[in-house]
Amino acid sequence: MISPRRNHKWDRFDVALLNAVQENNQFTAEQFAEKVGLSSSACQRRLKRLRAEGMITADVSLVSPRATGPRVTLIVLVSVEREQADLFDSFKKAMRNHPEVTQCYYVTGSADFILVVNVASMEEYGTFAERAFINDRNVRAFQSYACMQQVKFTTKTPIVWHEDDV
Structure with missing residues (x-):
C-alpha cells in the first residue's frame, strides 16, 4: 500500500x-x-x-471482456540472450508497440521480463510469439502460461491514510 x-x-x-x-x-x-x-x-x-x-x-x-468476445490471456516469461542496455531498450520498445501486450515488467529472477498478453485465440498468440520472440535474436527463451480463470483484477493502487501521517 x-x-x-x-x-x-x-x-x-x-x-x-x-x-x-x-x-x-x-x-x-x-x-x-x-x-x-x-x-x-x-x-x-x-x-x-x-x-x-x-x-x-x-x-x-474499462471495457467489459464480454464486449470483445472470447479472449485468451497469457502470462509470458521472457529471458534475453545478452544483458546490454541497448538490447533491453530495444525489447522494451518492441513490447510497447505490440497491442497484444497489455502489461510488461522488467523483473529480477530467472526471467528478465514478464508480460501479460491478450489475444483472441491461441492461433493468434502463435503468430504474435513468432513475431515478438522467435524472430528476435536477443530472446533466448520464453515460457507461456495460459490463464484459465481470472481470480482477481484491479487497476486500483491501495492508498491508506493514517492520522499520524500529518
Whole structure:
C-alpha cells in the first residue's frame, strides 16, 4: 500500500479523493464531495491539482471482456540472450508497440521480463510469439502460461491514510 508519507502535500482529503477517483472517475463533483466530506468546488480544485502534479496519470474506462468476445490471456516469461542496455531498450520498445501486450515488467529472477498478453485465440498468440520472440535474436527463451480463470483484477493502487501521517 502507498502511504501519504512519501508525499507530504497529501492530506486525508487527497487520499480519499484518490481512492474515490479510482473507484469511478465519472463521479460528479457532488458525488466526490459526498464521499470525501468537502465541497464540490474544493474537490474539483484538488482533483485538478492532483492531475497537474501527476498523481492521477490517466482517466480511463474499462471495457467489459464480454464486449470483445472470447479472449485468451497469457502470462509470458521472457529471458534475453545478452544483458546490454541497448538490447533491453530495444525489447522494451518492441513490447510497447505490440497491442497484444497489455502489461510488461522488467523483473529480477530467472526471467528478465514478464508480460501479460491478450489475444483472441491461441492461433493468434502463435503468430504474435513468432513475431515478438522467435524472430528476435536477443530472446533466448520464453515460457507461456495460459490463464484459465481470472481470480482477481484491479487497476486500483491501495492508498491508506493514517492520522499520524500529518
